[in-house]
Amino acid sequence: MTQMNMIEAIRSGLDVMMDRDPAVVMMGEDIGYFGGVFRCTDGLQRKYGEHRVIDAPIAEGGIIGAAIGMGLNGLRPVPEIQFADYIYPGFDQVVSELARIRYRSCGEFFSPVTIRTPCGGGIRGGQTHSQSPEAIFAHVSGILTVMPSNPYDAKGLLISSIESDDPVIFFEPKRIYNGPFDGDPEKPAKSWASHPRGEVPEGHYTVPLGKAEIVREGTELTIITYGTLVHVAQAAAEETGVDCEIVDIRTIAPLDVDTLADSVNKTGRCVIAHEATRFGGFGAEIAARIQKECFYNLEAPIGRIAGWDTPYPHAFEWQYFPGKKRLAAGIRSMMEVE
Amino acid sequence: MADKKSRLHIPHPTARPGDKPDFSYLDLSPAGAVDKPSIDSRTRDIEYLSSGLVRVLDDDHQATGPWAPDLDPGKLQIALRWMMLNRVFDKRMWQIQRQGRISFYMEALGEEAVSVAQGMALRPGDMCFPSYRNQALYMYRGMSLVDMMCQCLSNTRDMCKGRQLPIMYHSAKANMFSISGNLATQYPHAVGWAMASAIKGEDHIAAAWLGDGATAEADFHHAITFAAVYQAPVILNIVNNQWAISTFQGFAGGERRPFAARGLGLGIPGIRVDGNDFLAIYATTLWAADRARRGGGPTMIELVTYRGGAHSTSDDPSKYRPKDEWQDFPLGDPVERLKQHLILGGQWSEEQHEKLEEELTAEVTAAWKEAQQYGTMTEGPFLDPSTMFDDVYAEVPRHLQSQRRRMMEVEGVNGEGSES
Numbered sequence: 010m011t012q013m014n015m016i017e018a019i020r021s022g023l024d025v026m027m028d029r030d031p032a033v034v035m036m037g038e039d040i041g042y043f044g045g046v047f048r049c050t051d052g053l054q055r056k057y058g059e060h061r062v063i064d065a066p067i068a069e070g071g072i073i074g075a076a077i078g079m080g081l082n083g084l085r086p087v088p089e090i091q092f093a094d095y096i097y098p099g100f101d102q103v104v105s106e107l108a109r110i111r112y113r114s115c116g117e118f119f120s121p122v123t124i125r126t127p128c129g130g131g132i133r134g135g136q137t138h139s140q141s142p143e144a145i146f147a148h149v150s151g152i153l154t155v156m157p158s159n160p161y162d163a164k165g166l167l168i169s170s171i172e173s174d175d176p177v178i179f180f181e182p183k184r185i186y187n188g189p190f191d192g193d194p195e196k197p198a199k200s201w202a203s204h205p206r207g208e209v210p211e212g213h214y215t216v217p218l219g220k221a222e223i224v225r226e227g228t229e230l231t232i233i234t235y236g237t238l239v240h241v242a243q244a245a246a247e248e249t250g251v252d253c254e255i256v257d258i259r260t261i262a263p264l265d266v267d268t269l270a271d272s273v274n275k276t277g278r279c280v281i282a283h284e285a286t287r288f289g290g291f292g293a294e295i296a297a298r299i300q301k302e303c304f305y306n307l308e309a310p311i312g313r314i315a316g317w318d319t320p321y322p323h324a325f326e327w328q329y330f331p332g333k334k335r336l337a338a339g340i341r342s343m344m345e346v347e
Numbered sequence: 348m349a350d351k352k353s354r355l356h357i358p359h360p361t362a363r364p365g366d367k368p369d370f371s372y373l374d375l376s377p378a379g380a381v382d383k384p385s386i387d388s389r390t391r392d393i394e395y396l397s398s399g400l401v402r403v404l405d406d407d408h409q410a411t412g413p414w415a416p417d418l419d420p421g422k423l424q425i426a427l428r429w430m431m432l433n434r435v436f437d438k439r440m441w442q443i444q445r446q447g448r449i450s451f452y453m454e455a456l457g458e459e460a461v462s463v464a465q466g467m468a469l470r471p472g473d474m475c476f477p478s479y480r481n482q483a484l485y486m487y488r489g490m491s492l493v494d495m496m497c498q499c500l501s502n503t504r505d506m507c508k509g510r511q512l513p514i515m516y517h518s519a520k521a522n523m524f525s526i527s528g529n530l531a532t533q534y535p536h537a538v539g540w541a542m543a544s545a546i547k548g549e550d551h552i553a554a555a556w557l558g559d560g561a562t563a564e565a566d567f568h569h570a571i572t573f574a575a576v577y578q579a580p581v582i583l584n585i586v587n588n589q590w591a592i593s594t595f596q597g598f599a600g601g602e603r604r605p606f607a608a609r610g611l612g613l614g615i616p617g618i619r620v621d622g623n624d625f626l627a628i629y630a631t632t633l634w635a636a637d638r639a640r641r642g643g644g645p646t647m648i649e650l651v652t653y654r655g656g657a658h659s660t661s662d663d664p665s666k667y668r669p670k671d672e673w674q675d676f677p678l679g680d681p682v683e684r685l686k687q688h689l690i691l692g693g694q695w696s697e698e699q700h701e702k703l704e705e706e707l708t709a710e711v712t713a714a715w716k717e718a719q720q721y722g723t724m725t726e727g728p729f730l731d732p733s734t735m736f737d738d739v740y741a742e743v744p745r746h747l748q749s750q751r752r753r754m755m756e757v758e759g760v761n762g763e764g765s766e767s
Contacts, residue, residue, distance in 0.1 A: 010628050034546065062548050066576055071535055078539020078553075081524070082474070084546070087541075098565065105529045106536070115508050116738045117519040141575075154703030174741040219744070263744045 013209040014201045015186045018160035019049045019125070022167035023087065025213050027057050030085060033171060036063040036072055037089030037125075046091055047127055047186060073124065077107055080120030087171055092182060092284035093128035094140045102138035107176045108151030112316060123170040128156070129237050129284050130316075131184035131330055136325035141236070141285035141316070146178045149261040153218055154261040156180040158239040159189070159206035162259060163218025171254045173218060182236040182284075185252070190237055192332035221265040223272065227254035230278035233269055233295055235259060238282045238331065245336035251344055262293055269295065270302035277308040278343050282336055287315035309346035313343070314339045358597030364665060367471025368675035373651070374605075375677060379412020380403035383630075383676060386638040390616045395450040397607035397617035403626035408687040416630040420694035426467060426625055426686050427695070428703060430459040434482040434682060435707045437656075439715065440499060444513075444660045448723060451513045455480045457673060459621070460681035461556075461586055464628035469554060469636060474540050476524045476533035477563045479514055480586065488521035492714035494665040501730065502722030508737075509730045519710060530561040534570035534583065541581035541639075542573070543705070554582040554632075559606055560591020567609075570646070575613035578644030582635045583610070585647065586622065588654035593667040607649035615645050616708045622652030623681040626688075651678065720750060732758065 013021060026033045035050060041064035044051030054062035059122060065072050069090050076086035088147070090096045096103075111119040130139030147154045153175050157163040163181065170177035184190050188200040201207030229252040232242045239257045248251035254272050258264065273279045279299050281292040292313040299311055314331050322329055358708045361369035381399040384392070403415050426479075437454035444452040455462065462483035469475070477484050485495065494630055497504035499513035506517065517525030527533060536557035544551045561567060574581050585606045589596050607617030616638075620631045628650060635646035653676040657664050689695030736743055736751040743751070 034543075063577075066572050068569045068572055070565055071573045074535025074569055075539030075542060075573050076534070077547075078536035078541070079543040080539075081536060082540040082543035082547075084543045101529060102532060102566070104533050106527065110525065111741070112738045113507060113511050113515070114517045114519070114525040115506065115510070117506075117517055118525055119741070154741075263746060266558060266746075316590070 010208045011211050012202055012207055013160045014188065014207065015160045015163050015181070016047060016049050018164040018209045019167055019181065020051060020053070021209065021211065022164040023050065023053060023129055024056070026168060027053065027061060028173045029213065032085040033087060034061045034063065034079060034084050035087045035089065036065045036076055038065055038067055038072075038091045040064065040089050045089065047183060049125070050089070055327065068098065069095050070102055073102040073107065073122075074254035076122045076289065077102060077120045078111070079162050080122045081118055085121050085171060087123045087125060088248060088287040090124060092138050093126040093142055094137045096126055096142065103152065103178070104149050108149050112151060114278070114335035119174060120176065121174045122177055123167070125167070125179045125181060127183040128180040129182040129184050130321050130326060131190060131237065133323070133326060134321075136320040141180070141283065143180055143261050144285055144291040145288065147291055151176070153177045153263065154180070155259065156182060156236045156261060157259060158182070158185065158236055158257050159204065160201055160209050161206040164209055166218065166259065168213060169215045169218050172215070180236070184237045185240065187305040189240040191331070192336070193244070194327055211261075216259070219260045219263045219265055221256050221258045221260070221266070221268040224257045225250040225253065225255040225256060227276065229253065229276055230280060230340060231256060231272040231276045231284055232280050233258060233339070234282040235261065241331070241333055241336055242282055245333045245340060248333060248337045249340045251340050253340065264295070264298070266298050266302065269299060271305040273299050274306045277306050279303070279307070280312040280314060280339050282314040282331060284316050284331060286318045286337055287313055288318045290315055303320055309343050312339050312343050358595070360595035360597065360668065362669050362672065364667065364669060366669055368669045368672040369595065370675060370677050372579060373677060374400065374567045376400040377498060378400060381412070383413035383657065386634060386641065386643060390611065390614045393616050394687055397605055397611060397619055400619050401620055401627050401631055402621040403625050404624045404684050404688055407557055408684060410626055410688065413629055414630040416625070416626055418632065420689065420692060422467070423498070423625070423689055424695065426463050427682070427689065429463040429483055429487050429709070430625070430682050430685065431704060432486060432707050432710070433459045433462070436482070436486070436702065437557045437710050439711045440496070441660065443715070448635055449513050450724070451660055452499065453479050453514050453659045454656045455482060457680065458586060458588055458652050459483055459651050460625045460628055460685070461622055461652065464625045465554065465584065465632045467578065468629050468632035470551070471522065472551040473636070474522045474537070474551065474553045475525065476537040476540070476553065478533070478556040478558060478586070479526055481556050482514065482516070485516050485518065485523055486706070488518070488523055490516065490518055490521060490523070492711060493718045496718035497721050500718060500721070500723055502718070503728045503730055503731065504718070504721035508734050510735070513742040531557050531564035531566040533557070534566050535573065537581050537583075538570045538574045538579045541579040542577050545580055546576070550640050552580040552582065552636055554584060554679075556584045556586055558591055559587040559589070559601055560594055560598040560599050562606055562609060570636060571610050571613055571615060571645070574645040575610065575615050578642070580639035581645045582632065582639060583615070583647045584643055585609070585649045586652060587649050588652050590654045590658070590668065592658045604651055607647055609649040610645070615647050617647040617649065619651060621678055622650030623678040625681060625682060625685045635639060652681070653678070670680070
């Protein structure tokens with residue numbers, strides 16, 4: 010075990026897979042010689058060469074489209090889209106091609122692409138460097154959607170994603186690249202050093218896709234969340250004193266409904282928290298499933314805490330971000346329902 | 348520009364219904380007039396290839412000039428047979444659609460030389476990323492007529508298991524990619540495939556096809572940028588058949604410079620070729636393939652042709668272009684031109700041609716008879732609808748297993764398939 014932040018864990022996952030499988034190649038803007046704007050691919054081009062860690066033109070549609078073609082020719086591409094906000098020029102390639110090739114060719118063709126992309130706010134990125142578009146991708150059948158919340162899961166889920174023959178959109182919440190973040194920007198930044206999930210094996214291991222994890226056990230209320238908000242939820246639970254159970258879903262699609270439903274059936278209350286906008290957000294899907302599976306055990310309406318339904322405003326980032334105060338208020342109001 | 352004011356230019360075709368067809372906008376070169384450079388020429392030295400028109404067959408059906416390929420008459424007879432089969436097959440499938448026995452069809456009338464000549468110039472290990480008018484590529488690479496018909500019927504032998512619109516074939520065995528209904532998406536795939544071939548050190552190349560209209564798509568521009576940057580071993584074909592449904596090629600930006608010149612700004616050589624001249628297409632494709640195989644990178648080929656029929660069975664071209672426009676197209680009919688060339692050389696005759704057409708018609712009729720045994724739209728056997736849940740993912744996930752069970756439960760009641 011080695012102490013790693015999320016960037017190092019992701020880099021280690023890429024390194025392990027490139028070393029094990031010569032078919033693994035990477036392509037993206039600034040990822041090669043420079044090592045990536047967030048440093049996730051630092052040193053990998055020197056180690057594996059320019060033909061496997063490929064600097065790309067600034068054309069996300071081209072990166073994804075060409076990666077699909079490489080995957081059709083026996084490679085296992087792991088393209089990087091520098092910010093999730095930049096992914097839309099490649100959206101048609103993801104939805105109409107990547108997600109459908111296996112289906113429309115009845116399995117004769119498939120392209121095992123894993124698209125890595127940093128998402129989320131809290132880094133003063135404004136509306137074009139802060140988005141969380143996971144629900145848009147979760148809506149598309151034929152692709153898997155993943156978002157880890159810590160270094161250990163990041164590496165294990167990334168290896169599972171690369172090894173999967175299904176295409177994966179792998180969202181990396183960039184606010185927690187360097188340390189867990191409890192939603193309070195005034196406090197000094199914490200590092201992963203003091204977090205148990207900052208301990209990461211150096212070699213190969215996997216975290217299974219499609220499995221949620223209970224990160225805090227509790228009896229009074231379940232918070233279902235993922236990414237950065239896993240940590241905010243923990244801080245909010247502490248602040249309220251409510252005995253919350255927190256479930257990190259880790260894989261958005263396919264969703265581990267059993268783990269979520271078991272928890273809510275136990276606690277009887279459910280708050281769903283995500284950073285993305287609320288309207289049509291992934292929380293709506295979770296709420297519908299919980300309503301169906303847990304209806305007779307629910308003691309309060311299912312709550313949703315999310316980003317406001319506006320673009321991510323640069324100067325009002327912390328009023329937009331669903332932080333500790335909003336989550337705590339949501340938890341308290343849920344407990345007031347008799 | 349005399350009034351010195353800004354203006355909005357709306358492109359107009361030279362002729363509309365009722366007008367006399369007018370192809371004066373097409374720059375033509377006489378057969379044999381365009382030089383054939385060596386495959387290692389620099390792009391800047393061969394820019395003339397994108398503005399001229401490479402032609403081998405002259406107006407008297409003689410092969411002439413530096414591009415005339417070394418093909419024996421036997422091969423040309425085979426080529427003629429494939430082109431005729433394409434036409435006979437299309438004609439029959441069109442009728443079948445009109446009888447309501449398949450839902451949709453697209454014919455390649457007037458464009459048959461493109462797929463056959465390029466198919467013959469490529470090697471079996473080269474990967475093709477076709478568009479929807481390349482059916483002869485599938486035929487040439489070994490897909491049976493019965494398989495193609497079964498796909499159009501969505502029956503029990505349909506390679507797509509009823510998931511795709513008719514004509515959207517695929518064959519991994521034949522190195523023929525699956526056709527997408529979204530235009531130009533296959534272009535970056537071909538470039539990525541070719542990049543992978545180069546990464547692996549193999550000498551297989553990729554080839555992609557799209558129409559003049561689809562060059563306006565972002566994917567076209569993404570693809571040619573990547574092809575140029577990485578010098579991918581790929582042939583980028585633009586089949587300029589003048590019409591994208593009702594949108595004439597001027598709306599894709601074809602009014603001022605030929606499509607073949609689209610890659611010049613990136614250093615990709617472009618060849619403008621007579622798309623109804625089998626010999627010229629074969630020769631230019633071979634040139635581009637050799638160049639790619641020897642590390643010379645991508646070549647763009649614009650095949651100047653004419654869409655002889657409607658865009659699809661859902662289209663009515665008499666609403667937007669002169670009815671007899673094809674008859675006036677200066678590059679003629681590709682089947683007729685190859686036929687006349689062979690007759691001129693004493694290697695073919697009207698009698699042989701007629702006999703072959705009868706044979707091919709019988710072959711298509713027999714194939715249709717066989718295809719229907721695997722089911723039609725109205726008569727069984729039918730595909731099992733529960734297979735719709737397969738191949739969404741490598742393995743069927745739990746939520747799809749449950750939806751499949753639910754669909755089967757309600758099937759026959761109201762056909763609703765979604766989970767309540």
